[in-house]
Amino acid sequence: MTSPVFDSESKTPWEAEVDVVVVGSGVAGLTAASRAAELGLRVLVVTKGRLADGNTRWAQGGVAVVLADAAGGDGDTGDTLDAHVADTLTAGAGLCDADAVRTVVEAGPAAVEWLRSRGARFDTDPAGRLARTREGGHSAFRVIHAGGDATGAEVQRCLVAATEGLPVLEQHVAVDALTTASGEVCGLRVLAAPDSTPGTVRARAVLLATGGLGQLYQATSNPELATGDGLALALRAGASAADLEFVQFHPTVLYTPGARGRCPLVTEAVRGEGAVLVDAAGDRVMRGVHPLGDLAPRDVVSAAITRRLASAPGGVDDHVFLDATAVTGFAERFPTVLAACTAAGIDPTREPIPVVPAAHFACGGVVTDRHGRTEVAGLYAVGEVARTGLHGANRLASNSLLEGLVMGRRVAEAMAMDLAAGRSAVSDPRPGPTPVAPVAERSVLQRLMSRYAGIGRDAEGMAVAGSVLDVSTKDTPLWTVDAVEDAALTLVARALLAAANTRTESRGCHVRHDHPERDDRLWRRSQTVRLNPSGQPVLTDPILEDVA
Numbered sequence: 001m002t003s004p005v006f007d008s009e010s011k012t013p014w015e016a017e018v019d020v021v022v023v024g025s026g027v028a029g030l031t032a033a034s035r036a037a038e039l040g041l042r043v044l045v046v047t048k049g050r051l052a053d054g055n056t057r058w059a060q061g062g063v064a065v066v067l068a069d070a071a072g073g074d075g076d077t078g079d080t081l082d083a084h085v086a087d088t089l090t091a092g093a094g095l096c097d098a099d100a101v102r103t104v105v106e107a108g109p110a111a112v113e114w115l116r117s118r119g120a121r122f123d124t125d126p127a128g129r130l131a132r133t134r135e136g137g138h139s140a141f142r143v144i145h146a147g148g149d150a151t152g153a154e155v156q157r158c159l160v161a162a163t164e165g166l167p168v169l170e171q172h173v174a175v176d177a178l179t180t181a182s183g184e185v186c187g188l189r190v191l192a193a194p195d196s197t198p199g200t201v202r203a204r205a206v207l208l209a210t211g212g213l214g215q216l217y218q219a220t221s222n223p224e225l226a227t228g229d230g231l232a233l234a235l236r237a238g239a240s241a242a243d244l245e246f247v248q249f250h251p252t253v254l255y256t257p258g259a260r261g262r263c264p265l266v267t268e269a270v271r272g273e274g275a276v277l278v279d280a281a282g283d284r285v286m287r288g289v290h291p292l293g294d295l296a297p298r299d300v301v302s303a304a305i306t307r308r309l310a311s312a313p314g315g316v317d318d319h320v321f322l323d324a325t326a327v328t329g330f331a332e333r334f335p336t337v338l339a340a341c342t343a344a345g346i347d348p349t350r351e352p353i354p355v356v357p358a359a360h361f362a363c364g365g366v367v368t369d370r371h372g373r374t375e376v377a378g379l380y381a382v383g384e385v386a387r388t389g390l391h392g393a394n395r396l397a398s399n400s401l402l403e404g405l406v407m408g409r410r411v412a413e414a415m416a417m418d419l420a421a422g423r424s425a426v427s428d429p430r431p432g433p434t435p436v437a438p439v440a441e442r443s444v445l446q447r448l449m450s451r452y453a454g455i456g457r458d459a460e461g462m463a464v465a466g467s468v469l470d471v472s473t474k475d476t477p478l479w480t481v482d483a484v485e486d487a488a489l490t491l492v493a494r495a496l497l498a499a500a501n502t503r504t505e506s507r508g509c510h511v512r513h514d515h516p517e518r519d520d521r522l523w524r525r526s527q528t529v530r531l532n533p534s535g536q537p538v539l540t541d542p543i544l545e546d547v548a
């Protein structure tokens with residue numbers, strides 16, 4: 001095999017060749033890259049921004065993990081793996097794959113140990129044990145954290161250090177999968193940002209670790225990179241996606257009037273330490289709503305806030321407040337939140353923080369098995385872009401960093417095994433022109449999705465969103481980074497609308513105003529979306545089968 005050739009400085013099309021190309025450099029991508037390199041594979045990381053950019057670095061709350069003692073539970077807190085599994089299944093509202101949940105939860109302690117062995121520093125209590133906090137939906141104190149509320153930054157720092165020396169193409173954007181004549185994935189078409197120089201990476205395995213899709217919405221906690229690129233790429237390559245209708249809205253991002261793009265998060269752990277949600281009149285938002293009060297699961301809290309805003313006297317309010325004035329040691333425990341509040345002119349130790357729900361996490365994604373394999377040979381997916389069955393209809397807080405660590409290692413091992421058993425050489429891709437895809441203007445799309453496919457949805461609104469999207473798209477060649485992102489957002493919006501419209505019930509983080517009840521008789525099942533031959537997302541399951 002030839003060595004990689006990186007010619008991204010020139011306008012000349014360039015080509016590279018490796019065993020495994022990892023797309024994305026968050027917790028999932030870098031964990032997988034590191035493990036794949038340990039296993040002797042030639043790895044290249046292709047990433048859209050800088051190496052440290054992505055959702056991971058913004059994660060605040062922590063990593064949910066039961067630190068096992070000899071008895072399989074946590075001697076300090078009385079927590080158990082069974083309790084973590086049970087909490088995950090409860091949050092997932094009947095749609096988790098119970099085996100996937102158990103295998104990820106059980107592998108958690110070893111994955112965290114691995115990260116610590118690579119230098120990750122988590123916060124400790126005065127006795128020197130790992131400090132643990134509690135977040136919404138957790139029945140125990142099991143969320144470990146770093147730098148107070150800067151867990152993601154520490155995880156990212158550690159993984160960037162752990163992968164030092166691996167070849168990386170920063171500011172390069174994966175456009176499309178290259179396939180062989182028989183449909184196997186054998187590489188990627190890539191653009192070097194910002195001048196969009198085209199290139200190809202030929203690889204024996206392609207791993208998508210491209211994160212989430214928060215930029216579908218006007219208000220989101222996700223950074224600008226989170227445009228659903230990997231999901232769109234996988235659908236176009238022939239893979240299927242599931243649970244797309246379940247977008248988790250974080251109940252509390254900092255409210256600043258007219259804000260767009262990434263909104264600073266006010267981590268749930270602030271409520272874990274005693275802060276409470278109040279409306280403009282000072283009345284508790286969560287009183288009488290759920291037995292866990294302010295620590296109820298995210299969908300419950302987000303829906304309660306949305307209802308309270310809609311029922312405000314004199315019309316719709318645009319935010320509520322998080323009163324954290326009684327939290328002791330706020331500055332040390334939540335330095336990131338404090339900095340964001342200070343930048344907005346708010347002192348959270350003296351006054352309530354204005355907050356609002358925002359798009360936060362994609363519970364669904366590219367369908368994979370428990371080792372990150374998609375249905376398309378040569379194509380793998382891991383992290384937020386993937387749907388393993390861990391999250392079901394709603395993710396339990398702090399389970400996604402855990403998933404990235406556990407599944408990142410596992411998918412690397414699966415790729416190594418598959419490559420040892422199968423393809424010994426890089427295959428030649430079928431020649432093809434630059435792909436062309438329907439593209440809607442981003443601001444129009446974000447407005448439509450926020451208005452009609454946000455926390456509350458109904459058939460009428462989603463029909464409006466679908467028809468406006470249909471008339472406002474233009475077929476566009478994917479030869480700029482903007483076009484790649486906008487095409488991904490457009491395809492993912494259509495797929496999400498198709499799934500959300502068909503699910504005529506409310507479940508997990510999917511709330512239908514016109515079908516407010518959960519309907520286990522018809523809907524205790526995931527929906528799968530694929531592209532039909534003309535590139536339209538269609539549901540492929542016999543979706544109305546009675547499962548009672």
Ligand SMILES: Cc1cc2nc3c(=O)[nH]c(=O)nc-3n(C[C@H](O)[C@H](O)[C@H](O)COP(=O)(O)OP(=O)(O)OC[C@H]3O[C@@H](n4cnc5c(N)ncnc54)[C@H](O)[C@@H]3O)c2cc1C
Pocket residue numbers: 023024025026027028029046047048049051053054055056057058059060061062063064151152172173174175209210211212221222223225229230265360361382383384385397398399400401402404
């Ligand atoms: C504000 C915030 C707080 C959070 N807090 C927590 C928490 O406390 N605990 C928890 O468990 N989870 C938390 N989450 C969720 C968690 O951070 C993410 O789910 C997780 O980090 C996703 O990791 P990932 O590796 O899958 O993706 P990311 O970290 O998002 O990385 C995706 C990578 O893919 C790259 N990429 C995207 N498209 C392309 C393309 N076309 N070509 C090349 N590269 C591409 C990006 O540049 C990036 O490097 C939080 C999320 C946010 C936004």
